[in-house]
């Protein structure tokens with residue numbers, strides 16, 4: 001039996017450690033190094049990007065290149081609008097019902113974890129929502145096949161979350177339904193190829209696979225967007241944001257700029273096919289290790305397991321604090337599960353390389369051999 005902590009290889013450029021935070025999350029060192037090199041002076045403009053007007057030609061180029069690259073990566077057709085907004089994914093919990101309430105007065109919501117529960121509660125303050133499914137009785141450890149659910153005839157749209165970040169509960173296949181489909185993709189966007197044509201509106205907070213916090217991406221069908229309530233203040237209207245290229249007011253310029261670098265990095269690595277392969281490999285290695293151990297376990301039904309956020313519990317929760325302390329000492333950061341579920345959670349977004357997951361598994365193996 002081995003009781004020595006795994007030897008940690010010294011990380012590359014700095015003493016950066018493996019960061020398993022659910023968000024704000026790890027950003028690739030290649031991107032951060034480029035940002036660092038340009039921090040004091042962007043190109044030859046004599047100022048940093050943060051000090052530049054969002055109306056300047058130089059910044060407008062940064063903004064439009066980022067949008068074009070995102071369009072390329074996700075193969076977004078011209079029938080869709082791409083918006084770079086603020087307010088986080090949480091803001092969308094209200095903005096969506098505000099824009100589409102007037103259509104029929106009601107919409108269907110599917111609750112599979114903490115975030116969809118919040119979306120339902122917030123949206124219910126604005127319009128009459130119907131929760132057509134909740135996995136709460138099962139502690140959010142499973143998710144339904146949406147195509148099997150009874151969708152309300154009057155629903156203006158159907159809202160769900162393909163990847164519940166806290167519970168690690170996923171719906172892997174986009175359902176085909178005959179209602180506008182709205183999805184919170186905060187923790188799964190850009191992790192694998194996606195056919196946006198299955199959706200009327202997709203939203204995602206940036207701070208996982210896109211870049212720094214402060215930016216929210218909304219991708220929506222232009223026809224659906226046109227149906228939005230015209231009597232709202234401009235800042236609440238998708239179509240007004242679209243008309244002004246997401247510059248109705250000052251956008252989060254720095255986050256948008258870094259997101260643009262992340263998009264280039266994704267393209268250079270080989271796009272979403274590459275990331276799907278890498279993410280599937282990382283997740284399957286970790287799940288396999290967990291499933292083969294009787295010291296660790298993951299409660300989510302196999303078909304609904306996330307490839308981005310992997311919660312696990314220790315057989316004896318009295319060991320949780322030692323696990324967190326020793327994992328931190330071994331260069332593995334932010335493994336604490338969300339306070340609402342306890343245990344541990346490893347978020348393994350695009351910028352977490354396979355090597356980081358292998359180091360985590362080595363540590364878990366060592367910890368089990370010491371305390372198991």
Ligand SMILES: Cc1ncc(COP(=O)(O)O)c(C=O)c1O
Nearest residue numbers: 023088089090115165186187205
């Ligand atoms: C799936 C999901 N939805 C919504 C949110 C809330 O995002 P924000 O903090 O950007 O409002 C999060 C945050 O982690 C999330 O993971």
